[in-house]
Amino acid sequence: MSKHITIDPLTRIEGHLSVSTEAEKVSSHSDAPLRVTKAMCEGEMFRGFEKIMEGRDPLDAQQITQRICGVCPISHATASIRAQEMAYGITPNKNGRIIQNLVLAANYLQSHIIHFYHLSALDFVDITSVLQYKGKDKILRDLKAWVERSLASKEIFPAAPFLPRYEVPYIQDEQINWELVSHYVQALDMRRICHEMGAVFGAKLPHSTSLVPGGCTQVPTIERVLSYVSRLKKVSSFVDDVYIPDLIRVAQEFPQYWAIGKGYTNMLSYGVFPLDDKGNKLIGEGVLCDGTWQQLDQEMINEQVKYSWFSSPTGKHPFQGEVNPAPRKSGAYSWIKAPRYRGMPMEVGPLSRVMVNYNAPGDPWIKKEVDSVLEPLGIPVEKMVSVIGRHLARGLEGKWIVQQAFKWLEEIEIDAPPARDFDIPGTAAGYGLTEAPRGALGHWLTLDNHKVKKYQCVVPTTWNCSPRDDNGQPGPIEKALEGVIVDDPAQPIEVARIVRSYDPCLACAVH
């Protein structure tokens, strides 16, 4: 008989998500674990940004759409600026391009660090291990004292927000736990420093005010460049010496997760961080289907709504997309639409970027980097499509971005104008394809009488957390959950680990 396993709400992600599954016992034994046979991701929040954008001044777009997400606002600013630039017929000047990249890079790094340490690590690390700590590290001694005091007190929720948690097998080795707990704390500083780096040119974070079509309002003075460089050096050491080694340690402690959470293996990347005006990007665009690299064709994207709470027509390209909420629609189970590429569900995110570029023509930097990490571990590249692979891809991408950011800082033209001027045409259309930390992000914009006629966003978690499409194909995370074995249905940590490996952002997914 089929049983239900749910995580409602699934916390330590951005936003409101509930995951429900159907599962069957793997054997007739009474204590037998359960195998998931069907999974459903339910996006539980809708704000209607696309309708709010209609009729507004198009320059409002990079400000309004940043507020779709407080974790990756710069990506929405970027997509919106790219769409406007196409509509206005301009590109940023050199400084503008570099500064936009630098602000985006800073936010990527803060997002990847917060995702691993503060959102995901508590699924692997045993925070209560600090109770056994006898060493001299001040961070760990203070934490130990706090947990002891808290547990001994009569508080109803001792050691909140770290307890209560699922009481399941975490990392057993105390030394590794202590180090990771200590790094959780260090990472709080690192992600804050990343935000400072972004604000050096972005004015403030979250939600930058300085990014505009054509570039940025902040002139790159020598003082600003140094301020960024100094912080980037700290972040660079953290990525190389702490973040990536920690990912490898978690991989070694949980080797079974190289084989869990595979999903479809179809990957999509729009590419990000333009290197010139000719379309070359640091992280390239492309599609990976059945292991074969293909060129991207944005016209092949549509959004389907059979199982979503919308009465809008289904299967429309974003330029024709509509938003008509129907919260009581029969058969629907999510506010998220189901975007498809040539009718296929696609995984997006750091893993997709890494795998698309790994398989791209030429000799991509990331290929050598991935191979150099996997080889000593004895892991074939196919295993990257897994829970561990997703985390690892995020860390390696961090290194990739850090290295390039140093080069951009050298290329910047000190004290030269940071933006190119433009006029706003009466009637025009444009789209902006970029990559958010969580994956492929597109904004599609049409203008009429100098105002926004239509605005549509297809966002990374819209792809990953999508419900079933019109043909009944499950979304990528739903697919990745099928077949996973859950030891304790009351504490389905295996499900949580798979879902979090995608770094879902629900505010983005529905917007």
Next chain:
Amino acid sequence: MTRFTRRYFLKAASFFTANACLSSHYTEAIAAGLEKIFERKQQILWLQGLSCSGCSVSFLNAENPGPLEILTNFISLVFHSTVSATQGHDVHNVIEKLTGKGNYTLVVEGAIPVGIPEACVIGKHPIADVLPPIIKKADSIIAVGTCGSYGGIPAAEGNLTGAVGVKEFMEKKRIPIEKRLINCPGCPVHPQSIVGTIAYAVGRGYPPVNETLLTPDMFYAISTHDECPRFHSWEREIFAEHFGDPEGCLFKLGCLGPHSFTDCPRRQWNGGVNWCIRASAPCIACTSPLFAKSKSFPFYRKGEKYHDVTYNDSDRGGDKS
């Protein structure tokens, strides 16, 4: 383990107030707040409605004390969706147990949809149904961000969900507001504003606020325009004309400083590395109840020349043209 003395608290509290040049009255009050939270007399429940989590991320940018010091020394953060290890069914147990016992401060991030209640659901229940008993039992309620305070972008013109801020929600539900609700607007809220407000509310009780907006005077009484470092340019009518012009008043690019009441000019952002005006970016009045609300009130003036704007120029405040 550090001994927590009165001096320690004064030192920590002085951080919130030093940059804002506040009187020692506020410093004392915030110190008392931190001390009281440390004694665990107060618990914090942080819930999200129609939000982007930007205010939570901004809270993590707090410094001296930073987020971990706040969590371990100053507050008991009973539940926060983005931070808590707790997930699934346990979340409902925690919230139920806390609201059963009382003695907590509720933080609400994000707007609340009352037109389409299904537009924000927690554990299969619309947040519009979940919130009223939790609000009623809270000692105080802090609405963070412009969404929580005034509805923000989810409540902007043309929205479909009927989103409202916490104050309007409480009025609709006929829940008493007086001396309980504090608004901390900002898109996002400044980290020191939220930490300082929590500390004051717990230590001294209800802070001095603007009577209409319910914003604490200690953080929201200063006019961005009056304290603008480019005020002299405005007086001399020297204006920036293009994005990226490093000098001049930003009014002609759309600056809404006259609509904005925050201490950004004094405290700046992200550890003081920058803020909007310093980056030559027009202020978009993100703490204002009018923030983003009207389709015909654009953030930037560049687009205005192409179409009719339905407000008077005086709506911008201080127009010199």
